């Protein structure tokens with residue numbers, strides 16, 4: 001079977017061929033379908049409990065085009081509101097983060113408490129009884145906010161699968177990351193807010209693309225090899241898994257140091273003892289097999305559609321949203337066990353920055369690669385297909401195969417091809 | 422201004438630094454630092470007292486990593502900067518913030534334009550230096566580059582030395 005010109009996917013096991021039409025990365029009509037069929041219909045990561053730890057803490061963040069206030073009330077309960085005034089729509093909270101007792105919209109000075117209730121406004125007596133019913137002048141809550149072990153997600157539909165059901169097969173892998181702490185994981189040092197001139201799905205692919213690591217990031221490996229003892233004799237080797245619902249993961253061993261828990265000689269003897277103790281605690285808590293998996297394997301996990309958890313030389317969370325077919329906004333965070341020692345935390349952040357983020361030795365080159373892909377789609381009328389066939393016919397797809405991307409794309413395709421309601 | 426250094430001398434030094442970076446003379450740029458120097462870029466919009474132990478910087482280099490950053494940027498495998506971007510740096514508002522015993526705190530404002538593959542980005546902000554004098558020559562002990570924009574969504578990356 002050959003794909004028709006209007007098809008978005010060419011998925012043909014008989015030939016071992018899996019291709020995606022480049023139109024999927026350029027067409028505004030497709031982006032509109034994605035907004036309606038994916039971002040409005042999936043659980044989307046909002047933030048971590050450690051970001052709003054104390055009563056009155058809040059932060060503002062954009063999630064799929066909506067400005068959201070994420071806050072912890074005086075009662076300790078966590079809530080998420082659309083950051084838009086019920087009066088005439090102005091952005092109510094204009095700060096990135098803070099702590100307070102109320103939100104005040106400056107335009108006509110309506111004020112809301114941390115539960116979103118209108119508590120004060122000039123000329124209140126001029127409003128009729130009918131406007132006081134049903135909370136119509138309160139901040140509007142997002143239809144659904146649920147959490148799994150401190151990870152908060154929003155959903156813009158009132159009904160549908162709960163978060164745990166949605167996460168499904170990904171829960172096992174999320175647990176492998178969160179269990180690194182005996183107390184809780186926490187976000188360290190704020191948000192990296194950057195962007196790519198490339199379609200958002202290119203970053204989905206890139207975030208767990210084991211095939212590009214060595215060629216794209218050769219200069220990173222040159223650097224780590226420049227410091228004697230920065231790597232151990234471990235091959236990059238592992239598997240790709242389809243976790244259902246569009247979630248997928250690659251899990252693999254790698255030669256770099258991991259605070260939890262694979263030491264490298266360059267870290268020194270004190271760190272080696274500390275890492276050994278961390279690993280021993282993992283064995284005590286989870287048994288030898290699971291401890292080994294947590295300590296010495298890396299995970300690049302994509303929660304459909306756009307939440308990445310990479311448990312590599314450091315732990316990073318990442319989300320990204322399209323502003324246009326060829327433009328996306330990225331938010332990235334570093335995570336660490338709350339109880340981590342200052343020395344280990346320093347090694348972790350050093351590890352993080354040498355690979356990850358806008359000034360790392362790797363991420364800028366990913367950024368460049370994605371922009372070049374997007375640029376290539378200018379020729380889609382003549383050269384119209386991306387290839388994602390690597391390892392299609394393998395029963396045990398490897399970390400440098402592309403089975404994890406095929407899992408993403410099949411779910412993407414199922415959702416965008418459904419008839420609009 | 423302190424008697425041991427003049428604004429003229431600081432400006433000469435900082436303008437030379439900018440010219441070396443504009444011309445991609447990165448080894449010569451690195452030679453302006455003392456051995457053991459540190460180099461930082463805090464997250465966009467950070468305060469002057471931002472600390473890499475508690476805040477997620479873009480760059481927090483010890484001297485080894487700073488040297489490797491320079492080495493990497495000269496390779497064609499530093500893909501984001503190959504072919505090299507074209508850059509121009511404007512440096513102004515040079516001020517001596519204090520100093521004694523031949524250790525100076527110096528600040529300057531900057532705008533850097535970077536152009537590559539048809540895209541031009543602007544970085545603006547201020548630098549904070551700690552400098553010293555060795556054999557009569559000013560040298561950098563540490564450099565912090567603060568990007569004063571809200572975020573770097575438009576720039577996407579900090580693949581140059583801004």
Ligand code: FES
Nearest residue numbers: 085087088105108
């Ligand atoms: S728009 Fe907020 S008070 Fe009028």
Ligand SMILES: [Fe+2]
Nearest residue numbers: 213216362366
């Ligand atoms: Fe990469």
